Amino acid sequence: MTFWKEIKNLKMVIMGFEKEYEKICPYCKKNFTATHLSQVYCPEKCKSRMFRKRMQEKRKLANKESDVFQKNNALLKSLIDKGTSKITKKELIKLGFNEDYYLKKIMYNNNLLTLLEDYYLEALSDVELLIHKN
Ligand SMILES: [Zn+2]
Numbered sequence: 001m002t003f004w005k006e007i008k009n010l011k012m013v014i015m016g017f018e019k020e021y022e023k024i025c026p027y028c029k030k031n032f033t034a035t036h037l038s039q040v041y042c043p044e045k046c047k048s049r050m051f052r053k054r055m056q057e058k059r060k061l062a063n064k065e066s067d068v069f070q071k072n073n074a075l076l077k078s079l080i081d082k083g084t085s086k087i088t089k090k091e092l093i094k095l096g097f098n099e100d101y102y103l104k105k106i107m108y109n110n111n112l113l114t115l116l117e118d119y120y121l122e123a124l125s126d127v128e129l130l131i132h133k134n
Contacts, residue, residue: 021033021034021035021036021037021039022034023039023040023042025040025041025042025044025046026040026041026046026050027041027042027046027047027049027050027053028042028044028046030042065101068098068100068101069101069116069117071096071098072097072098072101072102072116073116073117073118073119075092075095075096075097076097076116076118076119076121076131077118077119079095079131080119080131080133084131085130085131085132086124086128086129086130086131087128087129087131088127088128088129089127089128089129090127092129099114102114102115102116103115103116103117108122111123111124117134118133118134119131119132119133119134120132120134
């Protein structure tokens with residue numbers, strides 16, 4: 001009898017744990033009971049769907065990044081071609097330059113250099129930039 005009582009207690013303990021496994025699937029937003037604590041997605045195909053979705057988002061982001069890089073490069077090229085190498089940051093942004101996309105920012109001779117693919121920008125002051133070709 002004590003054995004069965006223990007089993008019953010054990011079952012209740014397990015059921016108690018199961019309550020902690022009540023989760024919400026981050027993909028389909030449905031409630032589900034996980035069979036183990038590390039289970040994140042419901043037993044549907046949400047895990048692979050989420051993986052696919054993340055991959056698509058990554059690819060989209062990579063495309064967007066290369067678009068912005070190309071636009072930034074093309075803009076700097078057109079300015080250099082026109083003979084403009086000194087420009088204010090404000091003007092450059094007004095022309096469509098996206099300052100969030102660059103390869104690297106480094107300090108050189110106390111000046112901040114923003115490296116892009118074919119060009120780099122030298123900050124002459126807080127507002128003025130000098131465009132250099134690599
Ligand atoms: Zn799901």
